[in-house]
Amino acid sequence: MAFDYDLFVIGGGSGGVRAGRVAAQTGARVGLAEEFRMGGTCVIRGCVPKKLMVFASGYGPASEAARAYGWDYEGGTFNWSRFRPMLHRELERLEGIYRKNLGGAGADIFDARATIRDPHTVELSTGESFTAKHILVATGGRPFLPGTPGAAELGITSNEVFDLDAFPERILIVGGGYIACEFACIFNGLGAHTAQWYRGAQILRGFDDEVRGFLAEHIRDRGVDLHVGLEVERMERCAENGRDRIWVKGTDGREDIFDQVLFATGRVPNSDGLGLEEAGVKLGRKGEILVDDYSQTSVPSIYAVGDVTDRINLTPVAIREGAAFVETVFNGNPTKPDHENVASAVFTQPEYGTVGLSEEQARDQEPIDVYCAAFRPMQKSFIGVNERVLFKLIVSQATQKVLGCHIVADGAGEMIQLAAVAVKMGATKEDFDRTVAVHPTMSEEIVLMKTPTRRD
The missing domain is CATH 3.50.50.60 (FAD/NAD(P)-binding domain)
Structure with missing residues (x-):
């Protein structure tokens, strides 16, 4: 045919x-x-x-x-x-x-x-x-919009956020995944009063638990009004000072008024x-x-x-x-796309870069050593900013192979790309240890951690 x-x-x-x-x-x-x-x-x-x-x-x-x-x-x-x-x-x-x-x-x-x-x-x-x-x-x-009363008429998603006619003075981000967290940090950094409500117990479900808590703390410290265990119960249009706004009621009884409500509740x-x-x-x-x-x-x-x-x-x-x-x-060469050890980055402030297994995933698989360091980098400590970075390696006790790498820091997305090459190649903790550090940098910590912080 x-x-x-x-x-x-x-x-x-x-x-x-x-x-x-x-x-x-x-x-x-x-x-x-x-x-x-x-x-x-x-x-x-x-x-x-x-x-x-x-x-x-x-x-x-x-x-x-x-x-x-x-x-x-x-x-x-x-x-x-x-x-x-x-x-x-x-x-x-x-x-x-x-x-x-x-x-x-x-x-x-x-x-x-x-x-x-x-x-x-x-x-x-x-x-x-x-x-x-x-x-x-x-x-x-495509973005998933929940059936919350008023959401379809008054809410927006990541599809519409780039086309807003006016910049919101007050915005509510609904959700706890990477899209929600990224937009919460974006609008906060741009100067909007930003609230984030998430129904789960902690943001970034599916990522490393220690990193999730670390990032939540820093997102709050940066100024985002982040609440977990909280959903939107309903929302209605209202007028305030001659402007159309959105009245929102939460499942814990709280009420607030926003210019925009962005639902980042999955895709x-x-x-x-x-x-x-x-x-x-x-x-x-x-x-x-x-x-x-x-x-x-x-x-x-x-x-x-x-x-x-x-x-x-x-x-x-x-x-x-x-x-x-x-x-x-078309080329007659059967090829499976490789889905192993795919690196990714969450562009929050600070950023989160990750490749390989979380601590929880690795622990379920085999006995592991966890190397972790959290500290104030030179750039921040010099001006008295109380913001820490985090570097974390998950290592197999049996093979000493690095199973996972997690970085929370400004520029983590750039750093994790290079770390991903080593993890993809099957580098061991010894390979990391015998790599000479670049000083003074934040990232040198990834080759300087010598003693496990815990063994599971």
Whole structure:
């Protein structure tokens, strides 16, 4: 049977674009449909704009530190109306690069929603339909909005936060995951009165417990009004001093008024309405597309990569999965995407970088040694700032292999990338010990910790 395309990709995010571009470079006929904007969540309403806001939020505290170091500065305030157009121009530039690179490789781009009619046919919202030997679903995920009374009408999510008309003087962040914690630190750093409410016992569920408590303490010390064990009971629109605001009541009876309420209460796979189940593709309990080690679904001609599969929901992982798919299907070299020891960073203030196992995960697996150091770095202690950094290694007692590395410090995201190379290579504690320190730095502590703080 002759097909219109060798590969049709649904979704123009990082994973889909990488797969489409690399497949086209092999000579395959490739079509790709994206219903919103090229670049997906990461480029348009995720990692990139968030990180630019992280940068912006750091300059206020940095100016205060500069004064303590002897620089003369007058007070200033963050200007959202000046920052937002710059942000959107940068996103437009990056979207153009994604479009240019994909088109330059020879792929056809369709600005339309695509659905699956059968294992080899896609239909577009334009009315067009195409056949394809292989279909790749890379539609990512979307924010989950809870059924809290008033949330749908009055709340926003990370999808809308970059398009606010006005900067909020008071904002409530609902949630305790990395997105919630990052935005709490961002808005606090930009000068908004920031509250964060999370229903769980501690923020950052799934990460190392010691780090979770350490970060919560520092987030509060930086000025975020963080409360755990607290949910929004209901919210209503109200007027205060001639302005529309949002009245919020918590489950503990507290009441407060905010300009915005941002729900960062998790994400769900974008699999609804694609015709997947009708085509025979099996989905999981949360709507995730079930795939094998090679990203193949229960229908042999249909594959899926990225957040829609709910494996490891990180942009670099989606890119690796897309590349492995092409290697498997178009280059005849069966390749499994590597999900072992994937490093990640939480861009709070201070940042948290992590690779490998948490202390709890490692302890459940085998006897371990824990090396941990928390101290005030030179830059902060010099000006009397009572903020500590944390360096932590989880080590196997049997093999002395480093099973996990955790860093909480300014720049931890940059540091963990390099530590991840060592962990990925299977470095032992002895390898760390015989590495000469770079002095004076914070990160030298990672090779100077000689005695376990505890053994489990």
